[in-house]
Structures are given as structure tokens and as C-alpha cells.
Amino acid sequence: MTKMTPPNLSLYVHIPWCVQKCPYCDFNSHALKDTIPEAQYIDALLEDLDSDIERYQLNANPRPLHSIFIGGGTPSLISPQGIERLLSGIRARIAFKDDIEITMEANPGTIEAERFGGYQVAGVTRISIGVQSFAAEKLQRLGRIHGEQEAVNAAKLAHTIGLNSFNLDLMHGLPDQSVQEALSDLEQAIELNPPHLSWYQLTIEPNTLFYSKPPVLPDDDALWDIFELGHQKLTQAGYVQYEISGYSKPGYQCQHNLNYWRFGDYLGIGCGSAGKISFVDGRIVRTTKIKHPKGYLAAYQNLTKPYLSDEHQVEHKERPFEFFMNRFRLLEACPKQDFIDTTGLALDVIAPTMNWAVEKGYIDESVTSWQVTEKGKLFLNDLLAAFMDESE
Ligand SMILES: C[S@@+](CC[C@H](N)C(=O)[O-])C[C@H]1O[C@@H](n2cnc3c(N)ncnc32)[C@H](O)[C@@H]1O
Numbered sequence: 001m002t003k004m005t006p007p008n009l010s011l012y013v014h015i016p017w018c019v020q021k022c023p024y025c026d027f028n029s030h031a032l033k034d035t036i037p038e039a040q041y042i043d044a045l046l047e048d049l050d051s052d053i054e055r056y057q058l059n060a061n062p063r064p065l066h067s068i069f070i071g072g073g074t075p076s077l078i079s080p081q082g083i084e085r086l087l088s089g090i091r092a093r094i095a096f097k098d099d100i101e102i103t104m105e106a107n108p109g110t111i112e113a114e115r116f117g118g119y120q121v122a123g124v125t126r127i128s129i130g131v132q133s134f135a136a137e138k139l140q141r142l143g144r145i146h147g148e149q150e151a152v153n154a155a156k157l158a159h160t161i162g163l164n165s166f167n168l169d170l171m172h173g174l175p176d177q178s179v180q181e182a183l184s185d186l187e188q189a190i191e192l193n194p195p196h197l198s199w200y201q202l203t204i205e206p207n208t209l210f211y212s213k214p215p216v217l218p219d220d221d222a223l224w225d226i227f228e229l230g231h232q233k234l235t236q237a238g239y240v241q242y243e244i245s246g247y248s249k250p251g252y253q254c255q256h257n258l259n260y261w262r263f264g265d266y267l268g269i270g271c272g273s274a275g276k277i278s279f280v281d282g283r284i285v286r287t288t289k290i291k292h293p294k295g296y297l298a299a300y301q302n303l304t305k306p307y308l309s310d311e312h313q314v315e316h317k318e319r320p321f322e323f324f325m326n327r328f329r330l331l332e333a334c335p336k337q338d339f340i341d342t343t344g345l346a347l348d349v350i351a352p353t354m355n356w357a358v359e360k361g362y363i364d365e366s367v368t369s370w371q372v373t374e375k376g377k378l379f380l381n382d383l384l385a386a387f388m389d390e391s392e
């Protein structure tokens, strides 16, 4: 097998509880029936990390953590003291890079916002606030438990306490939403001047309430107008789109997400979390942890059966598709060297498919990089499928 230099290493931590389940959400989150077993879950997370470190011998070739993302669910249900214990526990096990980015997702409710300062003291450098909309009626349709003024206050607070960065999550294409309403949401978000704005189009996912009782969504023409006009507004306000739904002021891209899309490595701890780890001997291993909180917590202190629910190697033939599926989400050019470094493969493996993509006008190729063209973006599924065929 070819030798590899493992890429940046990040860490994802999953918190699987919410106050209630939103009707559009298919994330691994469970409505809280009781209080969170906070202390026990944090113990389990750290034990889960210990077991990854041992199983994959991460101390043999130590890599300091590039970023941490505490996602959910609703991580802001965990107290600042809990986050402090979690982060210092992680740091005691794996070194942090000096400029590490530590993001935490938070709901904008007043109680959560009051905790922002405590999270910052605990080491969080970036908070991602789930605003979704500023319209009371839309928030209600989305089953959100915060009001529009709470979202405004949370964003202002994130500025005041001087976090390195913060993000607002906003969705568009909402039930019965007009183009004007979607743009008004965006204008209000821009007004708050967040360094980063994630602007997602609502998708109806299987296993959600919206899937079984579909709401009326804007038609394709309206969705197109929302995207075109919204993109213009964001660009005029100084935001640069760097990913399908990711906009940031220059220098404020989310380092954690960039590492995913650049096919970097990440450990995943907590219910249902996914990991990807590369080894100097050329292996790439993917991991998934036990999904349900009950099963996950039952694994606690049972070291004969750690928290894994799946573990498999990524075969050579699967790597081009996996690499480009992530990489082509990004709008930046892709250095060819990144393909070699993170897949452990030589360029000639993909040369025939790449030549086909260049001929079709999907890719512009230079000596050192590839860039997806406007046509390639429109036919992204075809383009990716070509790399998948190659793996069969
Ligand atoms: C991990 S989720 C949830 C974070 C946090 N619990 C919240 O809801 O604010 C991250 C973001 O994905 C977006 N999202 C979730 N479900 C979606 C869907 N079905 N379609 C589009 N965006 C979605 C929302 O903007 C959400 O804030």
C-alpha cells in the first residue's frame, strides 16, 4: 500500500437532545423527556475518545486538533461547566493547535444566550446560532421554540462578548414563503452583520413530520428568484460564497467544515457521529458510533465493546468519488496535490474520467489544479457519477 501523510485532524462531538423535535429535522436528535444526563454523557464522550485514541493508536503519530465542532441536537442544553469539563478533558487527551477553531451550535433562546459568555470562557471560539427565520409565523410553522427578538438579541450578544466568529443559520424556501419574505429574512440577518451566514434551502427529508404531511413550498421559479436575488444581496454586503450554502466575510470561513470538504480527517464522538481516519500505511478507516442515546450510554464503562456501531476501510476504488463528492461542494479550485495527499492515489487513476469531464466542459484544468465550471455546477450529479462508475 502507498504511504500517506495524514491530513489535518478535527473532532466532531454530537449532543443528541433537543427540547422538542422540529417537523423538518432528520438529524439524530431526540425530544427530551427528562433532564439531560449531562455528567454521564460527558464521561461517556471522553471514554469514547479514549477508545478511539487507543484503537487507532493516535498517540503513535500525534496530530494536534485543527478544529472541534460540538453539534446536535442542541448542544446549548449542556451547561457552560459541562462544556468546560468536556473541552479540558479533550485537551488532556489530544493537543490543540494554537489557532484551533472550536464551534458550538446554540439555539437563540434567552436562556441559551445567557450562557454564551460561559461557553467562551470554557474555550468555545465560534457559536453557530440556529435562527432559521425572523418571521414569527414561520418560526411557529417550523416548530421553533424561540421568538424573532430572541434571535436578534443572541446575535447582538455574540458581537458584544467578542467571539472570534459566529454564524447564523437561516433557511429559505419555507412553507408558503414569498420571495419578498425570504429576502426580508436575509436582510435582517445581514443587518446583524455576522461573520458567517449559512443559508440553507429547506429540504423535505424522509422520516420527518413534513414528509408525512407535506407543507406547500415555493415553486421552482420562486426558489430560483430567492437564490439569485439573495445571492446578490449577500455579495453586495461583502459575503463570499465558498460552499453551496456557506457564505462568510473574507477570512471567516468555517475551518471545521472546510476540513470535511477538503477530505481531511476527523474523529466523531457521541451518538451516531461519523469519523474518518487516515494512516501512514495508506489505510483510510470510516467509523460510526452507536446512534441511540440509550444504546450509547449503555456502552459506557464496557470497554470490551466500545462505542462503535460500524467501522470499515475505504477501498482505493471508492476514494476518487468520496474525494470529489466532498471537494466539489467548495467553489475554490482544487489543487491536484490535495488529491494525491489525501487519497494516497496517483493522478493517472482518474486521468480518463478527468479528461472526459474537461471535454464535456465540466472542469477547467490547469497544471496544478481543477476548477468546476458553471456548466459543471449544473451537472454536478453527472460529474460525480462518472467518478463513482470508475469505482465499480
Ligand atoms: C444540525 S442542524 C441544527 C442545529 C440546531 N439544533 C438548530 O436547529 O438550530 C444545523 C442546521 O441545519 C439546517 N437544517 C436542518 N434541517 C434542515 C432541512 N430539512 N433543510 C434545510 N436545512 C436544514 C438548519 O438551518 C439548522 O440550523
Ligand code: SF4
Pocket: 017, 018, 020, 021, 022, 025, 026, 027, 029, 072, 073, 074, 130
Ligand atoms: S432544534 Fe435543531 S437539531 Fe433539534 S430538532 Fe430542531 S432542527 Fe433538529
